[in-house]
Amino acid sequence: MIDVNCFIGAYPFRELPHPEPAVLVRVLEREGIERAWVGHLPTAFHRDVTAGNDALFAALEPHRAVLDPVPAIRPDWPHWERALASAHALGARAVRAYPAQWGMGPHDAAMARLAGACGELGVPLVLTTKFEDVRQRSAIDVSPELSGAHVRAVVRSDARVDVIVTAAGRALVEETHWGLTPDERARLRWDISWIWGPPEDHLAHLFRTIGADRFLFGSGWPLRLVQSPIANLELLPAELRRLRLAEAL
């Protein structure tokens, strides 16, 4: 099992206990998770992502056997194509983009260009719905959550791009999935970090209606407990427990 939704680094709005790569490696081992795709949390809140990406690659270098870097690429920044090519050459497993934090609307042309470039390289594009529950956000944390319109537009913008959306709930998954063609849906996957289990059984519902193969294991560590998505899978109704999540791309 691979956790596709991990970070290292500090969060601007509260203290996180030990968001270091060595701790993440121990957590993965404790929970029986093989590897993790890891982003650099502070970079999501930086204007220029360059320094954060450099820090990510440097911090993960001793742990590359277990941790795969997922740097951020900001497609309205000068020379972003060069940054993407460099990240790819350095072995980035995927790239992250934060259109909501960058003030980009659902149909921003720069995001379409990034989707096209990722499709060309065969690098999955990871989008983040949210970092924290809306009810606890700082007064200066005013970025909207990623919308279904954002996701649909990115998926439709290039027929080759594979998109992974993290931290979505049932409503966003459904409005997006059923708003795409079968070919488009086939290039979109979701992590399960923020999908409710019993008694509402949103995860079970989505497995039945959309299919377990549309979902990836993800936790949101170090913001959230990695135990939560594990518990969610264990608490699936018996007939669904044998289903397998998608393999990370």
Place this chain on the structure above:
Amino acid sequence: MRDAPHAPLAGPTPLVDVHAHFYHPASGRGDWERVNAARLRAGEQIGIGVHIASILGSWGHTSPTYFPSPADLTAGNDAMLAIAAAHPDRVRCYVSVNPNDASHARDEIARCVDRGAVGIKLAASRRADDALVDPIADEAARRGLPVLHHIWQHRTREWPGQEISDGADLGRLAARHPRASFILAHIGGGGDWAHSCAAVADIENIYVDLSGSGVDRGMLDMVYDAVGASRMVWGCDITMETGLAKLRALESVGLEDDELADVRWRNAARIFPHNTLPGIPTSGVAARHTASMRVPR
């Protein structure tokens, strides 16, 4: 991943969920039976011995969830009592009341306790420190019933549909009623939990319920540091996977076995009326406010 399908996922030690909910035909949702069954199914998987649950009127169908009408409260409490009666081995209930209807609240507490209710549920019909809540807290103390109070962790503004309270509001109520036990609802249920930890740290008759969909790292550590294991109670509310996850995470936080037992069941046995929780031992469980209480660190 644990792979013993027949063993309780949370282990064999007794486990009490102090914050559960059920639905009923007047809830306005067609899948109410499925959701109730799912709670019991997941409870069996986890190993929950007792679900202590409430129904908040019609859940918004015929009056607002957090401002339920007297008629809806009565119907909801009746439905909750019926569910408890149907599952005497594993379900107990709170009586839900709206402090704005003072005489109805008083009568409903008496009626439902006579039929087996073991606690009082206050949602968000009136702020926790409002004088209208005092008679209910007095009644709770007189009867030895804990009050589970819905909380928004740090109220920074008004939110629609609720007269929302936070930890500081509940603290003022608890300070006025030192003989009553209050459960601060769902520390992971939305809002800034760090504020609540600070607000209630020194108020010994407030217990912190760990339920809620929030699984922020650092939250459990802070609750433990603020109030200690002797004032933490376990629950799920409407997301049971997060309840199981937090239970497991408590071990990583560093609680010892005896402290884990406090959180899992022993604190509940202390604050709910004795011998009302099925399968939960009461021998050797001292009442609240004894020397056995751990000093917060």
